[in-house]
Amino acid sequence: MAYLPDFGILAQLLINGILLGGLYALIAFGLSVIYGVAGILNFAHGTILAMISIAAAILFESLRLPLAVILLVLTPAGFVFGWVFHKVLLSPLQAREPHQRTIGTVLVTVGALIIIGDVTAVLAGAEQRVIRLSSTFFEIGSVIVSGTQIGILVAVSVSMIALHLFLVMSWTGSSIRAVAQNRIGAALCGADASNTSAMTFAIGASIVAIAGVLYVISYPVNPYSGFPLTVKAFSIILLGGVGNLPGTLIAGLFLGVAEAFVAFYWAPQWAPAISIIIVLGGLLLFPGLARTRRAA
């Protein structure tokens, strides 16, 4: 055999892919939980993330705040933003019949997407921003990993575990899962669907906040970067199954790794197209994916 794969490169790509995939999965988690419970297609999802990423970058640059503080400030901010957003704009839509509800949600979240993007651009400027952290590099075999990357990986894992524990162990978390599966049954237990939806949206927004801060450490963000990320999150959910967090994680990692490989072996500009091709290909090859996939 003349050709032997360079395991070093494969490993490096895998690591990078997992890192990227982990972030994608975290972004998708927020959307998954929101859609599973509140039934809302939030087109502004990625745009909210971009807004928070930029806020994080500004806090870092101008106030020189340490990352931990930024996270501590922006996560609750995201929570409040999500709560208000839902209560004011989205919860009144739930009372409508399904077709009107879909249309209303599309218009409201698309409108929000445009507004948030524009306001952010006006207040913070339309240029790319990123948080540059100096970091040490570790060598494991021929693979190079930066301390920042490890930190992000840890943060993502911690967030996911925390979310999982929250959903499974806390009363609120259980009520979120309950409402997603049976609104009537949940109402009988005193878990009001409307409040639960607001709570879920707020939690989804805080996850987005965390993901936003972590994202801007690795990749540059401008006020209009959000929409492509929303698209990616949607694709991941479609593959992984709404409300199915392990499935979403796997789908996210798969996407991240696929993008890393495509970027290296083919060309970097094609990488973002992968998610879409995977989704369409998946639907073509596995029609079973298409049945309404709520957390069964």
Add this chain to the structure above:
Amino acid sequence: MTFLQEKRAIGIAFIAAVLIAFVPSFATSYTVSMVMLLLLFYTLAQSWDWVGGELGYVNLSHYASYGIGAYVFAIAYTNGAHFLVALALASLVTSVIIALISIPLFRLQGEYFAFATLALLPLFDILASNLKSLTNGTEGIILPAEQVTGIAFLLMVGLAFLTFVTTTLIVHSPFGLVVRSIRDDEEAAESIGVRVLPRKIMVISAAIAATAGGIHGWYLSFIDPGTMFGLDVALVPIAMALLGGSALLWGPIVGVIVLVFLNQWLLAYFSILHAAFYGLIILLVGRYLPGGLLRSSLVRRIKFVSLLAKEHHERSSVSGNIVEGLDLTPPASGEQDVALECRSVSKNFGGNAALSDVSLTVRRGEIVGLIGANGSGKTTLFNCISRIYDVSSGEVLVDGQPITGLRKDEVAHAGIGRTYQIPRSFERMTVRENVTTALLGRSDPPRFEDALNEAARFVCYVGLGHHLDDSVSTLSAQKRKSLELARALATSPKILLIDEVASGLTPTEIDQFVAHIRELRDRYGLTIIWVEHIFSALAQVVDRVVVLEQGKVIANGTLDVVLTDEAVQRSYFGAKAAETEPC
């Protein structure tokens, strides 16, 4: 809207088109580009609404068809093709691409469909930016500098007019009615024999958008990925259609005019944040007016507007009293003796056995009652027969032919008609339209005008004559059940499955209903299976009764015999009743 009103609408549009065509000869170039933009967005918004509003599938990738069309045109044109050829290619190639993509897409429904279409936009942006040899990448394609504004403008006017005419044709045709039934309840529509490939409409919609892209690209003389697939603009035509009023003939036009002028006004007065205000309008409409401007009670107060805002409903051109009797042909003699047979049908949901090994035979012309306590599996059995559910095991045969693997519409054509326990009417249609759809769903459908008239017969038969052209949403639950029956009969079934129609009826109404059942069998040769709780009703007309308990058949015989059966008594009345009388 009758044919006359349809002609009037097309007439108005034609006059408008002619007038607009003269704009370039006297207006400033600014005005010309504005009007061009209006025409473009109208074409895009309206063609979107065929899929999004009429069919009910929210397609967020519509703008991509515009972009693909522009690119195909540009590539063909810069390679020497005549502009008309390039336009035709643009339309054709895009149609093929969209047709292929639709195959996996239409496996999804509702919001999942919207998710997936959203993903297509950035895909084409990337393709356009990176297939450099074909598209020149992000630098874009520059078209030869010629004075084409005049012709391009006229072409766009023509296309917009064509779009309008196509809309009236789709909306006012039997095809349009059938399409709207899918929007209202796709499964119920299939059960009455409707089969429409949503792909067809999607492709026509894409073809129009692509042609618009070609014309506009030619007009701009320059295309690049940002302009053609720009995410910031991609959702705007959709917002326009929704803002004006989806599924209304004049809705998209209103939406386009409002938003284009709003945008210009904002650009003039708000140098910053104009996009944000634009987004705000869209948001507010979504929050407060999801039916669109033309449907809001406030806007409708303006006389002229309320004319535009009329929802389109089909009426018959024939007025006057309705003829008695139904137009149902009794089956020819010599047909199979056994009309319906279930062989060991089982249906499981997870750990729950809803039906276990159910076997029954129904002969032609029998009226069979199907009884059993709540949860015994009666509706599940109906759902298995009409293919709402797949059976877990066993077979269902109609006239000796297995139907277990057929599609719902094929089952309807095989002769199964049914009503649903909770009525599944087409909410946004009138009573007449509901029944007409069923007539159009037949394997050999009548002409549209005839169908509209015929529908009246069925509607009067069930006693809803007064409500012929009323919207279904105004009907009580009881009347909807009657509509269910009318609609099921209109499919010209051989076997009719009736699911609990009598509860809530007065004794007189029950008697009338029973008389109908008898007539349906005696005069029209229908075979009937009737799920019912009210035994006095069943007793008057059934030949035989089948009793289900917990998904199993526990008795099968005449009503008196069955009711004295111990197992049945236990199931309904409890053990005590089976014992001897008290002294």
Add this chain to the structure above:
Amino acid sequence: MLTVSNLQVEIDRLQILWDVNLKLEVGERVGLLGANGAGKSTTMAALLGMARANGGSIHLFEDDITNAATTRILAAGIGLVPEGRQLFPALSVEENLRMGCFLRAHRKAYRERLDYVYDLFPILKEKSRQMAGDLSGGQQQMVAIGRAMMGQPRLLLLDEPFIGVAPIVVTTVLDVLRRIAGNGVTVLLVEQNVHRALEFVDRAYVIDNGRTVHEGQSKALLNDGAFAEKFLGLE
């Protein structure tokens, strides 16, 4: 304990209940009988604040709970085992039961109540980690009853609890219900199977087309040989 007077309920522009009157004393076992569509489930929903009353009243002891919020009614001590069970299919048995204690006031007693329910239905303890959606009909019904009991209700409403439940399991469940009633819980049972209902309850109401039309002691109704036939409309 519970007084329902001239209750009128409208759903989706349709008047379902026109005049429902019920009276329950503490510790009683009362049945609610009637044909399909007569309004039994709607009455249950109204009792729990899940259907809007547009006339009449509901009083729990001295408390007017007509159109009160469901959370308030739950806190006051009414629990419902709904028709169709309405369980959470992808949550485990224990998680389903846990939701029964969701109300803040009930959370403290969670462990204690869980032990109580497992004592009532030992098989649920065996299957505590299984997904509720995978259980048989009878077991699911046990979970539904258990979930309602987690909230320590003083009044337990049951809406057709024996649909899709095998006869052997019905006996077991009835025994448990007797135990529950024996513990001082007042029970209102909606049931289609007349005899099964009358064997369990002390007296029963009959609802027809949204009105209470009949009331009687179980013994009297049982001895009325023609009652079941009349009631089911065979004449």
